[in-house]
Amino acid sequence: MTAPHAGGCRCGAVRFEASAEPHHISYCHCGDCRRASGAPVSAFVGFMTGQVAFTGKALKMFENGPVTRSFCGICGSPIAYVDERLEDHIYFMLGAMDMPAYFKPTHHAHVREQLPYLHMPDDLPRHLKTSVPRPANLQSPDGQRPSDGTLS
Ligand SMILES: [Zn+2]
Ligand SMILES: [Zn+2]
DSSP: OOSOEEEEOSSSSOEEEESSOOSEEEEEOOHHHHHHHOSSSEEEEEEEGGGEEEESSOEEEEEETTEEEEEETTTOOEEEEEETTSTTEEEEEGGGBSSGGGOOOOEEEOGGGOOTTOOOOOOOOBOSSOSSOOGGGSOOTTSOOOTTOOOO
């Protein structure tokens, strides 16, 4: 399968399409995603914002610090998040994609917060914290990347 990649919410009121391949596919074990999704682990498919188009008027936003999560205002399905520190990127819930099996995660993020009973026996890279470097923590003062995991 190749682009465009489409997706949407449970009720169909929110639909979106991405005109390019994703630049990022990962699991996220953080507590914030857990609250937002209700699931023990989340997974995201990242695209460039300029390659994504939404249709419908049901999309709602919830802002929490630098992160804004979107969801369907009718059925409540989580749709995506954007982070103001990652300009021009949008991360869709993998489960919102029409063809979720196509988007195989390539790593795990925030495994420091992974639930202790959750076992995912794969050989994917595991990042203790974020897998995507935010500009603020791109480099430590000595010019080295932080050692506790900031690369996708
Ligand atoms: Zn909906
Ligand atoms: Zn997360």
